[in-house]
Amino acid sequence: MIATESLSKRFPRVTALDRLSLDIGPGVTGLVGANGAGKSTLIKILLGLSPATEGRASVLGLDVATSGAAIREQVGYMPEHDCLPPDVSATEFVVHMARMSGLPPTAARERTADTLRHVGLYEERYRPMGGYSTGMKQRVKLAQALVHDPKLVLLDEPTNGLDPVGRDEMLGLIRRVHTDFGISVLVTSHLLGELERTCDHVVVIDGGTLLRSSSTSDFTQATATLAVEVTDSDACPDGTSALREALTAAGVTLHAGFEEGLPGAGHILLLEASGEETYDIVRDAVAELGLGLVRMEQRRRHIAEVFRPDAAAARPEGAARPADNAMEVQAR
Amino acid sequence: MSADTATQIHNIGYRTYEGPRLGRAYARRSLYSQSLRGAYGLGRSAKSKVLPMILFAVMCLPAAIIVAVAVATDLDDLPVDYTRYAIVMQAVIGLYLAAQAPQTVSRDLRFKTVPLYFSRPIERVDYVLAKYGAMATALFVLTGAPLLILYVGSLLAKMDLSDQTLELGQGLVSVGLLSLLFGGIGLVMAALTPRRGFGVAAVIATLTITYGAVSTIQAIAIEAGSTGAVKWLGLFSPITLIDGVQTAFLGAATAFPGGDPSAPGAGAGAVYLLVVLALIAGSYGILMRRYRKVGL
Numbered sequence A: 001m002i003a004t005e006s007l008s009k010r011f012p013r014v015t016a017l018d019r020l021s022l023d024i025g026p027g028v029t030g031l032v033g034a035n036g037a038g039k040s041t042l043i044k045i046l047l048g049l050s051p052a053t054e055g056r057a058s059v060l061g062l063d064v065a066t067s068g069a070a071i072r073e074q075v076g077y078m079p080e081h082d083c084l085p086p087d088v089s090a091t092e093f094v095v096h097m098a099r100m101s102g103l104p105p106t107a108a109r110e111r112t113a114d115t116l117r118h119v120g121l122y123e124e125r126y127r128p129m130g131g132y133s134t135g136m137k138q139r140v141k142l143a144q145a146l147v148h149d150p151k152l153v154l155l156d157e158p159t160n161g162l163d164p165v166g167r168d169e170m171l172g173l174i175r176r177v178h179t180d181f182g183i184s185v186l187v188t189s190h191l192l193g194e195l196e197r198t199c200d201h202v203v204v205i206d207g208g209t210l211l212r213s214s215s216t217s218d219f220t221q222a223t224a225t226l227a228v229e230v231t232d233s234d235a236c237p238d239g240t241s242a243l244r245e246a247l248t249a250a251g252v253t254l255h256a257g258f259e260e261g262l263p264g265a266g267h268i269l270l271l272e273a274s275g276e277e278t279y280d281i282v283r284d285a286v287a288e289l290g291l292g293l294v295r296m297e298q299r300r301r302h303i304a305e306v307f308r309p310d311a312a313a314a315r316p317e318g319a320a321r322p323a324d325n326a327m328e329v330q331a332r
Numbered sequence B: 001m002s003a004d005t006a007t008q009i010h011n012i013g014y015r016t017y018e019g020p021r022l023g024r025a026y027a028r029r030s031l032y033s034q035s036l037r038g039a040y041g042l043g044r045s046a047k048s049k050v051l052p053m054i055l056f057a058v059m060c061l062p063a064a065i066i067v068a069v070a071v072a073t074d075l076d077d078l079p080v081d082y083t084r085y086a087i088v089m090q091a092v093i094g095l096y097l098a099a100q101a102p103q104t105v106s107r108d109l110r111f112k113t114v115p116l117y118f119s120r121p122i123e124r125v126d127y128v129l130a131k132y133g134a135m136a137t138a139l140f141v142l143t144g145a146p147l148l149i150l151y152v153g154s155l156l157a158k159m160d161l162s163d164q165t166l167e168l169g170q171g172l173v174s175v176g177l178l179s180l181l182f183g184g185i186g187l188v189m190a191a192l193t194p195r196r197g198f199g200v201a202a203v204i205a206t207l208t209i210t211y212g213a214v215s216t217i218q219a220i221a222i223e224a225g226s227t228g229a230v231k232w233l234g235l236f237s238p239i240t241l242i243d244g245v246q247t248a249f250l251g252a253a254t255a256f257p258g259g260d261p262s263a264p265g266a267g268a269g270a271v272y273l274l275v276v277l278a279l280i281a282g283s284y285g286i287l288m289r290r291y292r293k294v295g296l
């Protein structure tokens, strides 16, 4: 779907992309990176809107430098910023954008109605967009990227500004874009946690260079962090330590790190979920001890955390390890 | 569970699109017609129709009155030349341009919609041509309609058909040139100022200040007895540029102070025409530049 070869983009004062080589296949691919990592820059190059300083890139087998228009006919783009005029209805806007993609008037209207329904906009699609919630606006932005039935959509931070429920809905929608609509997706975010649940493949870039590219199962198995909080009981006055012992005994890897700034942080256990069975182990251990389970949730982690263990491991023996890793309690 | 039901409600089967994709030229035409309609508030809220429609009516009203008088009193010739009409009504044209040029281009800039266009097959040239074409056509409708009213009236009053047709043709060429010139200037002003209010003010200021300055200095030059200067001063405001071109080439009587002696002849007229064409090309060039970095 997308291939780049030693792709660089230099602005007068920053290097946004630095010899980036990628090969992205069909399916849902997450592009993760911190602010300024070069995600949006890459998307603009892939659309043929901004020339690369160096290197080559192709989308759907077409060279971005020479076949920009042909690429843009078959690709949809959802920008990270607001792009909706407030005094127009979603229907009018998406119909217009469909025609800009070359759809004849009747087809533009039919596909607009279909697409808005697929993204979950119903009666409100006739109202001016100025009155929409952020969630609704993001849906319209997604709809305009899908309305011409592209082969691939490039979604730049589609979950930006959404609350947790809105995020989950948007991520579900993105998943369906591939499974139900058959459209491949490249989606960016600075949160690895949300993408690893949605994507088949995740590419991580930082400072314009490739940090890691792998299928999401690798990430999840190696790194999913589970936060567990339990109540104390008469039998176990310190429920948290009791559970820690029980879990350690059961072979679960625990992080002794605390979440800073959270009330009751000392009562939250962070552990590595190596798969479904970890959830069962926790459940059984809690039940056995007769504790109350206050919460058990998967943590959304910032991308930097994922690479700390790698970075530490790559360091020569004797070099200082980051504090949180040093405190890791290894299971026997 | 609730997520599942939600999915099922959404899940009414995705249909792929196998129909034609009409490409750039079609997209450009669609954008042109959408922008042209928008310049008269068509396909938009009732509120946005009010001003352009009022100005259109104000523009046509004098022509309708002239026609009524001409028919009733059986005049032999129209009291206003086709080529003079736009000059007399320049304030209305200026107001229309000030109101509609920002609405044609600044909205897309202010709401950052431009990147959505350029992420489609349509390119910068197509966007600029469509917007410029739409603005110029809207002005041509505004300035040409009263001329057609005058023409129909002249025929009803049984004036000479061939004279009237020739003069109408000259008038239409003149307002055509005026539409391109004014449209370009208006769009450049509006595209450089994404805030709508500033765009309106900039267009009005450009038109009135240049015209005010040129006509004042021309009047002073007449007082000082230098009709030669009057001829060249007209180069410095849009409406006097059109006046100069049509006086030299389209059989118009000049509206410059001092009358015929200060009118540009063929030589000076050629300079006027060149300046007009250069301004039109320059406006196009500035617009192309303006959109080079948008959204990148």
Ligand SMILES: Nc1ncnc2c1ncn2[C@@H]1O[C@H](COP(=O)(O)OP(=O)(O)OP(=O)(O)O)[C@@H](O)[C@H]1O
Residues within 6 Å of the ligand: A011, A012, A014, A015, A016, A033, A034, A035, A036, A037, A038, A039, A040, A041, A042, A080, A190, B296
């Ligand atoms: N037009 C430009 N001119 C100069 N520098 C730019 C330009 N566009 C981007 N940059 C710089 O390039 C780098 C990468 O920017 P980019 O927008 O691609 O990051 P990003 O990963 O999308 O970040 P974010 O998460 O904030 O959207 C940044 O340092 C940014 O300041």
Ligand SMILES: [Mg+2]
Residues within 6 Å of the ligand: A039, A040, A041, A080, A156
């Ligand atoms: Mg970005």
